[in-house]
Amino acid sequence: MAIGKKRKKAGWRGNLLVTIMFISSIIFLPTTVLLFVGMLPTIVVGIVDRTKERVRALTIGFMNFSGCFPYWLDLVSTDHTPEAAFKIITQPSTIVVMYMAAAIGYLIEWAMTGIVSNVLVQRGYRRLENIDDQKEKLIKRWGSEVTGEVPLDIHGFAVEAEESAKESD
Amino acid sequence: MTEADDVENKKESKEKTPQTEEDYGGTDLSSATVQLKDITIYPDRRLTAYDRGPVKAYAAKSRNGHDCFVLLCEKEFVPRTATVGKLGNIINPDLMKPIGYGTFFWPPDQSFRLGFIYERNVGAPLMKAGDEMALGLKQEVVMNAVIKPLVNVFLDMWDSELVHGCVNPFNMYKKEGAKLEGVYLGDCLSLPFSYAQPALFEPAPRAMADPIGRGYISFENDLYAFGATLAVLLRSHDHMKDFNEREIVKHKLEFGSYTTLIGKDHFTGAILELLRGLLQDDRRQRWGIEEVLTWMDGRRLSPKQGTSVLKRAARPIKFKKKNYLRPDLLAVDLTDDVEESGRLIESDELNQWLIRSVDDKDAAKALEGAIEKANETGKGIGYLEKLVCCASTALAPGLSLQYKGHCLLPEGVGAAMAKAIARKENMTPFVELFTKGILSYWLNINVDEVSNAPTLFTRFNDCRDTLKDRAPGRGLERCVYILSAEAPCMSEMLDKYYVQSPEDLILAYEDMAQREMRLPFFFDRHIIAFLAVRDYKVIGPHFIDLNSKDKYRVLTATLRIFSNIQKRSNVGKLPGLSSWLADEMKPLSEHFHDQELKKKIKKKLVKLGEGGDLSKILDLLDNVSTIETDNMGFRFAMEEYQRLRTEAHRLQASLEKGKGFGKEAGREISAIVSGLIAAVVILAFTLIYFSQDKIF
Numbered sequence: 054m055a056i057g058k059k060r061k062k063a064g065w066r067g068n069l070l071v072t073i074m075f076i077s078s079i080i081f082l083p084t085t086v087l088l089f090v091g092m093l094p095t096i097v098v099g100i101v102d103r104t105k106e107r108v109r110a111l112t113i114g115f116m117n118f119s120g121c122f123p124y125w126l127d128l129v130s131t132d133h134t135p136e137a138a139f140k141i142i143t144q145p146s147t148i149v150v151m152y153m154a155a156a157i158g159y160l161i162e163w164a165m166t167g168i169v170s171n172v173l174v175q176r177g178y179r180r181l182e183n184i185d186d187q188k189e190k191l192i193k194r195w196g197s198e199v200t201g202e203v204p205l206d207i208h209g210f211a212v213e214a215e216e217s218a219k220e221s222d
Numbered sequence: 223m224t225e226a227d228d229v230e231n232k233k234e235s236k237e238k239t240p241q242t243e244e245d246y247g248g249t250d251l252s253s254a255t256v257q258l259k260d261i262t263i264y265p266d267r268r269l270t271a272y273d274r275g276p277v278k279a280y281a282a283k284s285r286n287g288h289d290c291f292v293l294l295c296e297k298e299f300v301p302r303t304a305t306v307g308k309l310g311n312i313i314n315p316d317l318m319k320p321i322g323y324g325t326f327f328w329p330p331d332q333s334f335r336l337g338f339i340y341e342r343n344v345g346a347p348l349m350k351a352g353d354e355m356a357l358g359l360k361q362e363v364v365m366n367a368v369i370k371p372l373v374n375v376f377l378d379m380w381d382s383e384l385v386h387g388c389v390n391p392f393n394m395y396k397k398e399g400a401k402l403e404g405v406y407l408g409d410c411l412s413l414p415f416s417y418a419q420p421a422l423f424e425p426a427p428r429a430m431a432d433p434i435g436r437g438y439i440s441f442e443n444d445l446y447a448f449g450a451t452l453a454v455l456l457r458s459h460d461h462m463k464d465f466n467e468r469e470i471v472k473h474k475l476e477f478g479s480y481t482t483l484i485g486k487d488h489f490t491g492a493i494l495e496l497l498r499g500l501l502q503d504d505r506r507q508r509w510g511i512e513e514v515l516t517w518m519d520g521r522r523l524s525p526k527q528g529t530s531v532l533k534r535a536a537r538p539i540k541f542k543k544k545n546y547l548r549p550d551l552l553a554v555d556l557t558d559d560v561e562e563s564g565r566l567i568e569s570d571e572l573n574q575w576l577i578r579s580v581d582d583k584d585a586a587k588a589l590e591g592a593i594e595k596a597n598e599t600g601k602g603i604g605y606l607e608k609l610v611c612c613a614s615t616a617l618a619p620g621l622s623l624q625y626k627g628h629c630l631l632p633e634g635v636g637a638a639m640a641k642a643i644a645r646k647e648n649m650t651p652f653v654e655l656f657t658k659g660i661l662s663y664w665l666n667i668n669v670d671e672v673s674n675a676p677t678l679f680t681r682f683n684d685c686r687d688t689l690k691d692r693a694p695g696r697g698l699e700r701c702v703y704i705l706s707a708e709a710p711c712m713s714e715m716l717d718k719y720y721v722q723s724p725e726d727l728i729l730a731y732e733d734m735a736q737r738e739m740r741l742p743f744f745f746d747r748h749i750i751a752f753l754a755v756r757d758y759k760v761i762g763p764h765f766i767d768l769n770s771k772d773k774y775r776v777l778t779a780t781l782r783i784f785s786n787i788q789k790r791s792n793v794g795k796l797p798g799l800s801s802w803l804a805d806e807m808k809p810l811s812e813h814f815h816d817q818e819l820k821k822k823i824k825k826k827l828v829k830l831g832e833g834g835d836l837s838k839i840l841d842l843l844d845n846v847s848t849i850e851t852d853n854m855g856f857r858f859a860m861e862e863y864q865r866l867r868t869e870a871h872r873l874q875a876s877l878e879k880g881k882g883f884g885k886e887a888g889r890e891i892s893a894i895v896s897g898l899i900a901a902v903v904i905l906a907f908t909l910i911y912f913s914q915d916k917i918f
Contacts, residue, residue: 108889115893115900123907130911154903161896166888173884177877184870188863195815195859208774209815209856 083138087128090142091121094155113158120154258326260285261339263292265330271346274393274409275299275418282339289342290321293412294328294335295720298644299434300637300709301336302411303722305384309411312378316371318344318395318406325720333718334730336710344406345396348455355422357391358458359402361493367402368394368455369496372448373514375407380441380511387415387439389447390423391454414637415439421467422483423450425503426474429467430554430629431622434641437633440673442508446479449500453483456493461485468554475550479503495523535579541566549576549585553618556610564606567593567613576617588616588667599658608658615664620671623664626651632661632678636705639698643712649698656686656701681705695750695765703755713748715741724757725791728784728799735798744780744806753783760786774813778844781807785836795834803839804831810843815856819848 078085089096095117099110124141131137141147191199198205204212256263263282272279272291276299282290295301309319320338328335349355372389379386386407393408416436421429425446428436454460462470462482474482479501489497496517499509513523538545539552542559546552556563566572567589576586592612596605604626611625622629628651630638639652655661661682669675685701702709711721719730727749734740745768753761760783761768767779781803788796804827811823823842830839876883 104889105886108886108893112889112893112896115896119900119903119907122904123911126907126911158896158900161899162889162892165892165895166885169888169891170884173887174877177873177883181870181873181877184866184873188866188870191859191863191866194817195856196817198815199856199859199863201860201864208813209853210813 081133083128083133083135084125086135086138087125087142088121090148091124091151092117094152098159109162112162113155116158116161117151117155120151124151254329256326256328258282258292258324258337258339259322261290261292261322263326263337263339265328269342271350272340272342274388274412277412277418281342284321284339284341290339291342292337292339293409294337295412297710297712297720298641299413299417300640300706301338301413302387302415303336303708305411306338308382308384312382312384314375314378316404316406317375317378318408320409320411323411325722325726334720334733336720336722338409338411340409343398344408345398347408348391348394348396348402348405351392354460354463355391355454356457356460357455359455361456361489361491363402364452364455365493367404368452370518371404372407373511373518376441376444376448376511377515379444385415385439385441386410386444386447388413388417388419389444389451390419391451392420393418394451414634416443417637419447421470422454422462423447425479425505426471427620427622428631429474430471431631431634432629432638435622435628435630435634435638437631437635437637438674440505442505442510445500445510445514446502446508449497450479450483452493453497453501456489456497457484457487459485459487472551472554474503475554476548492517492522499523533580533582535575536581537575537579539566539572539575539579549580549582550618550621553614553621556614556617557624560606560610563610563613567609572613585617588619589613592616592663595659595663604654604658608654608660611660612663615667619667623655623660625655625660628652630655632665632672632682633674635661636702636707636709639702640706640709640712643699643702652701653689653698656682656689659686662686693765694745694747694769695754695761697747697751699748699751700755703752711748711752713746713752715746715749721752724753724760724787725793727753728787728791728796729793731784731802732796732799735802740802744784760790774810777807777810781810781836781840781843785840788836796836797832797834800834800836800839801831803836804828807839807843814849814852815859816852819852 092114095110095114098113099107102108102110104110124147128137128141188200196211197203198209198211206212254265256265261282261284263280265280267281269279269281269291272293274293276296277293279291279293282292284290303323306320306323309317312319318340320340322339323337325334325336327333349357376386388410389407393410394405395408396402397404397406414434414436415438416424416428417433419433419436423446424436425443428439428443431437462473462485465473470482480498483501484497496509496514499513499517502508509517509523517523533548535547535549538547540546541552541555542562544555546555556567573586573589576582576589592615593609595612596609599605599608607626611623614621615623622631628638635652635655639649641647642649642652662679665672665675665678665682672678681704684704688696688700688704689698691697699712702712708722711727713721716727716730719726719733721727721730731744750761750765750768754765764779764783767775770776770779784799784803787793807827808824811820811827814820814823826842827839830842
């Protein structure tokens with residue numbers, strides 16, 4: 054929803070960009086064809102990705118692009134025509150390389166997320182222990198009044214039980 | 223003799239008056255002595271001959287071996303300590319001056335007492351209790367042995383602006399030898415003004431007052447007493463022998479002092495002029511020291527004779543089956559029956575008598591004023607007593623005021639209150655004297671007769687104001703110290719001590735601490751009031767704290783007060799009190815937040831308690847920078863604690879979510895890693911491509 058709202062806010066600029074991209078894709082049609090087919094896994098992930106800022110799509114996209122890059126380089130440096138582009142994408146090895154690269158991206162994402170998450174959970178627990186220690190030290194040095202859970206008088210000292218009883222009376 | 227003397231004399235009647243060393247009963251002088259500076263006092267050696275009413279005399283010895291005696295003051299009879307200095311400056315061989323005074327521990331009653339030390343170089347007193355008050359001495363003897371030396375004494379006292387207040391034959395001592403060749407005028411310090419003065423030696427208005435309530439006297443009263451003393455020494459008959467004090471007063475009022483004292487005796491020659499001059503009832507016509515000196519020079523003066531100019535009624539008025547021709551005599555008796563007096567005053571009879579028979583419209587007007595005054599506070603309880611008191615003042619201005627069994631002159635109220643408090647008597651009449659405006663009324667009527675009326679007005683107003691407030695430091699206790707500048711602290715807590723100043727107070731506490739007689743608290747209403755009047759700077763800024771329910775504030779204020787007194791008075795180290803205070807102040811060390819600081823302070827407190835310097839304890843517990851640092855540290859610690867708690871809550875909540883925790887960061891890192899690998903791959907391909915021309 055938030056992303057949708059942002060897109061709506063883009064307005065005429067967004068439209069302009071789409072228009073430019075559309076025109077560019079017509080102008081560079083061989084590249085467009087090659088990348089559209091080669092980057093298909095990234096496009097799919099980009100559509101289904103629900104992570105913040107679509108980080109997963111980015112991770113897969115980087116690797117996917119690295120898989121597409123040698124073919125695209127070959128295309129632009131030899132014969133930048135739709136026929137050449139079709140010829141490249143119709144070779145099964147090309148598709149395998151491109152999509153394997155995307156799969157590696159996905160693997161990287163899965164592994165790194167697991168590792169980092171685990172590390173952070175452990176760190177979180179250690180931090181909790183550390184906080185408890187610090188709290189205990191504060192209580193030891195400044196008394197239970199420091200917790201703010203004991204009723205205090207104007208000087209910041211615990212109101213004695215008798216006094217609080219009198220007050221409640 | 224005064225009532226007090228009578229009581230004392232009855233007690234001592236069985237004892238033989240000691241005059242020689244043998245009379246002391248051969249007591250072992252070495253046993254249980256008391257030391258006051260370089261003077262040794264013997265509590266087991268009474269010298270009844272030197273007793274002054276309730277003030278008892280004991281033998282003493284100075285360091286150089288001179289025989290002395292000490293007059294042991296009673297707390298309830300406020301002695302004239304403020305006069306000691308001035309009296310000491312007078313150099314006159316015929317005036318007894320103390321060679322020392324001070325407080326000392328008195329073993330017989332295990333308390334501290336105030337005493338005045340005199341050298342025992344005097345003979346027997348001119349008269350003893352029970353003697354007939356008529357010695358019939360020859361004029362020449364009296365002239366040489368009494369008049370000449372005593373006039374010099376009075377002259378010196380006049381120059382020093384001092385009054386004696388107890389000039390009578392009981393307080394005059396023969397110079398050594400059997401013959402009367404000279405006299406010493408005795409002690410005037412150990413009792414309040416005129417307390418031990420028999421009514422015969424006082425002018426009627428003062429004689430009428432209770433001995434304790436006579437108050438400050440003027441120099442002319444000393445001369446009156448001198449005249450009365452001369453009359454007693456010269457006369458051969460005591461025709462007032464069977465008269466009680468009240469009858470003597472009434473006799474003086476009716477027939478005048480001269481007639482009362484001289485009676486049927488006849489004097490001729492120069493002495494007659496002196497007696498008439500000194501015994502004038504009208505104080506404006508009474509001889510002063512200048513007239514006496516003129517008379518001694520041989521010049522003859524002609525004093526007026528007779529009673530005061532009060533009018534006599536043509537027709538008597540009846541009160542309690544007695545006829546009265548004089549309003550002042552009626553005034554004296556009015557308090558005998560308050561209800562009967564009330565009826566008489568409220569009926570028109572008394573007023574008509576004053577107008578028609580006495581022909582004194584001023585007195586009638588004054589009586590109306592008195593009734594009006596009595597009505598000011600309503601006709602509730604005490605109305606009749608107030609009415610009668612005001613009416614008797616209106617009928618006989620100048621006479622002492624009579625209220626609920628007390629007969630007082632306003633200047634004597636302070637001493638009377640001190641005595642009543644010491645004896646735990648009912649203080650309500652004294653309170654009413656202020657709250658019902660009776661004292662101010664008396665003063666208004668007699669404003670021209672009282673020398674220090676403005677001062678008294680101010681003091682009475684202060685007392686009335688302070689009585690409205692029941693807070694410690696105010697109230698009745700404060701009135702005593704306002705009105706009696708020399709009164710010691712009357713607190714029951716200091717029952718065994720004679721505390722005249724803030725310094726005495728801390729020394730008393732030091733003594734208590736040394737004797738392991740610690741009290742549960744340091745201040746009661748009396749002590750606070752005493753300090754407030756005697757030395758406001760010491761206690762004034764701490765009133766609110768002392769009256770607080772917060773024990774920390776009370777303890778801090780206590781420490782500040784004592785430390786201030788110690789610092790100012792240079793009393794030296796007070797290890798007992800400091801140790802006591804250190805123990806009492808332990809709760810104050812709890813008033814720091816930092817537990818480590820608390821431990822340090824507790825340790826230091828124990829050390830400082832042994833040192834005796836109260837200001838160091840104060841510095842430790844009441845150090846502003848330490849308190850501020852502690853408070854600031856505590857505030858920061860609280861904030862830190864709250865921050866940690868919030869962080870822990872947040873972290874806990876995130877961890878409890880389980881799978882999701884850290885994944886976002888993981889994805890971000892994987893994106894970076896993926897990006898880096900992709901960049902390397904791209905770069906590698908590009909390099910390979912351009913170096914080999916073709917890959918595929």
